[in-house]
Amino acid sequence: MTKSELINKLATEKNLTKSRAELVVNCIFDTMTEALMREEGIEIRGFGSFTVRHYPSYPGRNPRTGEVVPVPPKRLPFFKVGKELKVTVEDSRKNGKPIVEGRSEGDGDGVDSPAPTT
């Protein structure tokens, strides 16, 4: 699923125009980005939480030349999966659902193609 597919689904479910749904989805992720920029964690119950982790500088290497180059300190967002989602994700494996890379064919009808029997 891509962001535009998410926007389309939201538009359909809530009877919104696509541009309106787009504003909503963009605003949600922008708000989350701004929180992380302030180093504020985000906690979405049932989904997971985002925090900012600090990584100190370390000597790295240019993989092409082997030259040692200092890697400056950085901040990275870290996502911790929520309990509920963790279980949901594991259940999808137990139910034999393969991992798919987007392209929602079964368009939210809740019915999936039969699981492979191997």
Next chain:
Amino acid sequence: MTKAEIALALYEKVGGFSKKETADLVELVFDLMKNTLGSGENIKVSRFGNFDLRDKRQRPGRNPQTGQPINITARRVLTFKPSQILREALNPDRAAKAEAMGSSSNVDEKSTP
């Protein structure tokens, strides 16, 4: 920050919705994402990052407390890979430096308004 605060930001930044409506919208967006991941489908949110599922095989491990060897069972895990844009947003100094040094690095310059 919680869902309620995200809903409030949505209420303030995007006009025309009641507080109840923005709360419902935020709830629905995360539910849609949960259902998608729960059906085994990855999510790509451009400018923010990707939520990728990975199947892990069973592997030997250890109880870190006792050192006792145990089997780590096969499982499906969810990982979040932040976008280059989000990474740069959190490291403005680094992004600026990379830009000043030209396009030698993999840091493609994205304008942050």
